[in-house]
Amino acid sequence: MKPLYSDAIIVEYIKAGGQKRQKAIVLIYEDHALKNQVINFVKNNSGNEEEGIDIFHEGIIAFDENVRKDKYKGEGQLKGYLFSICRFLWLNRLKRDKRMTYTAENTQLDQVSFETPEHLSLVEEQKQIIDYLLSQLGEKCQKILELWKLSYSMEEIAEEVGLQDAGIARRQRYNCYQKLLETIDKEPDLKNVLKLNYSEKE
Numbered sequence: 001m002k003p004l005y006s007d008a009i010i011v012e013y014i015k016a017g018g019q020k021r022q023k024a025i026v027l028i029y030e031d032h033a034l035k036n037q038v039i040n041f042v043k044n045n046s047g048n049e050e051e052g053i054d055i056f057h058e059g060i061i062a063f064d065e066n067v068r069k070d071k072y073k074g075e076g077q078l079k080g081y082l083f084s085i086c087r088f089l090w091l092n093r094l095k096r097d098k099r100m101t102y103t104a105e106n107t108q109l110d111q112v113s114f115e116t117p118e119h120l121s122l123v124e125e126q127k128q129i130i131d132y133l134l135s136q137l138g139e140k141c142q143k144i145l146e147l148w149k150l151s152y153s154m155e156e157i158a159e160e161v162g163l164q165d166a167g168i169a170r171r172q173r174y175n176c177y178q179k180l181l182e183t184i185d186k187e188p189d190l191k192n193v194l195k196l197n198y199s200e201k202e
Helices: 007-016 018-029 034-042 048-066 078-099 117-121 124-135 139-149 152-162 166-185 189-202
Strands: none
Touching: 007 018, 007 048, 007 078, 018 048, 018 117, 018 166, 034 048, 034 078, 048 078, 048 166, 124 166, 139 152, 139 166, 152 166
């Protein structure tokens, strides 16, 4: 993030939605020091650079959701919080894939509380709403996001959708998710139902 934009402004822009939110996401995405920190953590813990980039993207999406749902309380630096999310995501993936033991010392997998995109399918009412919203995005975006929700790898998504490689699938996934959030913004009644359901789950 550029020095001219404080953590408070980044959070304010995300909550404002629209172009301000997009600007905030771009500022986070262009924080090369944070991106490299995440990539290095992944590489040092049984992963590779491509997986590090993927986790960085997922972390931004999860952070964006947390801010919009008032889960981020502004305690500590934003960069540290986002890195914690990325670390949580990667260690959970290692645990899920039963890979090599990671080198991070005594990390608790439940130390970061946030909702990831795949949780959208856990409540039936939410699932119906999300299915409707996905149908507004077009067939390709719908398939990409559905495969991602099912934990398909970027390589598998690229093959299923007919994209050239995992990098293109990753960019498509990110763009489709942004379109989904923009669509939710345009449906205030459905947005309120989603928020209500999340508060009930918590």
